[in-house]
Amino acid sequence: MKILVTGATGLAGRNLLPLLKDNGHEVIALTRNTDTAGVRLPIACQVIHWDPTDNTLLPNFPENIDAVIHLCGEGIADGRWTRKRKQAIYDSRVFSTRNLLNLFSKSKSLPKVWVSASAIGYYKSSDPSTLEENSPPGDGFLANVCKDWETETFKADEVGIRTVALRLGIILGHDGGITAKMLPPFRMGLGGPLGKGDSWMSWIHVRDVAGLILAALKNPSYRGPINAVSPHPVKNNEFTSTLAGILKRPAFFSIPTFVLKLLFGEMSQLLLVSQNVSAQKAVDLGYKFIYPKLKTALKVICDQIGHKLVTEQWVPQPLDEVFEFFSDPKNLELLTPGFLHFKIVKVSHPKAQEGTVVDYRLKLHSVPLCWQSKITGWLPNKRFSDLQTRGPYTFWHHIHEFYESKGGTVIRDNVAYKIPGWVPGDILAHAYVKKDLEKIFIFRRQQIEKLFIQDPKSNRE
Helix, strand or coil, rough: EEEEECCCCCHHHHHHHHHHHHCCCEEEEECCCCCHHHHHHHCCCEEEEECCCCCCCCCCCCCCEEEEEEEHHHHHHHHCCHHHHHHHHHHHHHHCCCHHCCCCCCCCCCCEEEEEEEECCCCCCCCCECCCCCEEEECCCCHHHHHHHHHCCCCCHCCCCCEEEEEECCCEEEHHHHHHHHHHHHHHCCCEECCCCCEEEEEEEHHHHHHHHHHHHCCCCCCCEECCCCCCCHHHHHHHHHHHHHHHHCCCCCCCHHHHHHHHHHHHHHCCCEEEEHHHHHHHHCCCCCCCCCCHHHHHHHHCEEEEEEEEEEEEECCCHHHHHHHHHHHHHHHCCHCCCEEEEEEECCCCCCCCCEEEEEEEEEEEEEEEEEEEEEEEEEEEEEEEEEECEEEEEEEEEEECCCCCCEEEEEEECCCCCCCHHHHHHHHHHHHHHHHHHHHHHHHHHHHHHHHHHHHHH
């Protein structure tokens, strides 16, 4: 299938795209920032600039789209709910859906299926009753956003597109979402229940979000609103005790309701609302949850230490030529931005191979650094990796992979890294480190395009 995806750089999108690729689908991503998307997307795919709040038709809008997966939206919990913030949350969901459907108004054909995100914020607080897809909506800010969002979504159904709205619960995943905010205090033993701890939490692992989207694409029985939650919701105190138990930390520091309201204002309802949401419709449709139980889902997440950056780039050049260029350590200087003042000092072997040690100097924010890496896992024309043996990170492992595709070569970078300073160091530094890494890899992509696409022969001579 030829699939148009919005919100592809978010937590759900990053986990979904590799599965779409593995299932043989062609992905086209719409994004506000094509440069940033290039390094955040985990697969090589067509990327098109699109402002979701702009109703203007795109001149390069692709034809013959088979399916739409609409995941874009400003982060609900990324900041205090000021009037401006609330408007951005609303517009990025409601107007983006309206404008996305409008893009097909002059298309020669409509997609066969439309899968959109929604949220269990659609419902009112449910304690002690269970919420199903036909339960009445709430009347607060989030409920109004979800109602208007779904109203726009199901306009696709009115024009003959099979339409699915996945009402997402609390998404759990590594390196993003609520777990990225909860794990640091819990790792330091500062976690605990929120409010009285008796609120229901309807959650879902991000892999099951991707799994439900895949199932909705394939199965024509998926239609209308579907609760995207685990079959086993838990109370807040069970969630926090389970997380603390996995991390082998205490969870004594409960935060009273009035403190949450004082700290977060209206946004505190995200943390205090009690919603026991049923997954029965998804189960009846035949979906088999990969992570139905909370303990397993959280353990998989907690076992992944540090951060990852995975990105791909396609070039129209033979695999052996591309591998030869990247396996020469001297070419690192061509791929590194000038602000790092990068200089190779020493290479242990005249030709790279397993065991080659490379020493180099650089400056980061005017601070001089020495870095040494060792080449490991050398497999010619397929992959190699470099492991930091001395440098600024607690851990750095960069796997370089290469494979043939569409008459050219896909270059895949898979970086795992850990920031020094344990949890406090990560809290203080990761946002800045991530931004720097993205700048470095954006420059790298631009250089690769010059070297292998725009004028491949003269630029590498």
